[in-house]
Amino acid sequence: MLANLLCARPPWLRPLVGLLLLAVLSGANSAEEPARRRFRSVPLSQLTLPCDLTALNAEYVAALNYRRAQRNPGARPAHFEAGLLPGTFLHTYEMERRDSLYHDRDDRTVGEICASVSNLAPYRGRPRELARYIWTRFHNSPPHAAIQRDTSLRFVSVSCLNDFFVVRLSSRPYRANATRQQQFQQTLAIVQAATARQAHLAVRR
Incomplete structure (x- = not known):
């Protein structure tokens, strides 16, 4: 669907779609595993x-x-x-x-x-x-x-x-x-x- 939008008309829409695609891919790669909760307060x-x-x-x-x-x-x-x-x-x-x-x-x-x-x-x-x-x-x-x-x-x-x-x-x-x-x-x-x-x-x- 995004590939089709990149070919969309009018031409001014293409940069916006490109930015959207970049944001989606960046978000997927930046997700981190949540840190395991630590309980112990002393050695x-x-x-x-x-x-x-x-x-x-x-x-x-x-x-x-x-x-x-x-x-x-x-x-x-x-x-x-x-x-x-x-x-x-x-x-x-x-x-x-x-x-x-x-x-x-x-x-x-x-x-x-x-x-x-x-x-x-x-x-x-x-x-x-x-x-x-x-x-x-x-x-x-x-x-x-x-x-x-x-x-x-x-x-x-x-x-x-x-x-x-x-x-x-x-x-x-x-x-x-x-x-x-x-x-x-x-x-x-x-x-x-x-x-x-x-x-x-x-x-x-």
């Missing part, structure tokens, strides 16, 4: 816990039970499941390592909801506020809210690092295998040491 060696994991889990379960009871007063309460925590924490760490938000497809026996966070500063050292923030983030997304509301998912764990948080929920007690438990303890020790170093530096400043 992997500087990952820290925003607050005590035990306290965070207790506060999240409390928030979850409060909201579920409002919706369904007769629902059986959820509780923290220690057996879920190794996988929950390790997946949070792995997302930091890969600098990518994704679901763990290796374990399909539990429900998993995860998200990124751009600024944890207001919640550091404040497990109640962080737990409520996590609950609210998922509550504002209908698919995630449906999982949080599901009263059959009574066994719960939550984990959070610098840029991601993960909640896992199960309808029955869960037990991590020995290898997973060992990986969890080793990785948690590394992150706890980094957390202690950062706290020490903050005091010295």
Whole structure:
């Protein structure tokens, strides 16, 4: 069609069509692949816990039970499941390592909801506020809210690092295998040491 227009009459139309053709070709060649989003805000060696994991889990379960009871007063309460925590924490760490938000497809026996966070500063050292923030983030997304509301998912764990948080929920007690438990303890020790170093530096400043 453009070739036909280049032969068009009157002659004054030809330069305009030529400019149009140049613009179309230039636009096609100048398109760039969008840059992959980066999440991780610090080097992997500087990952820290925003607050005590035990306290965070207790506060999240409390928030979850409060909201579920409002919706369904007769629902059986959820509780923290220690057996879920190794996988929950390790997946949070792995997302930091890969600098990518994704679901763990290796374990399909539990429900998993995860998200990124751009600024944890207001919640550091404040497990109640962080737990409520996590609950609210998922509550504002209908698919995630449906999982949080599901009263059959009574066994719960939550984990959070610098840029991601993960909640896992199960309808029955869960037990991590020995290898997973060992990986969890080793990785948690590394992150706890980094957390202690950062706290020490903050005091010295």
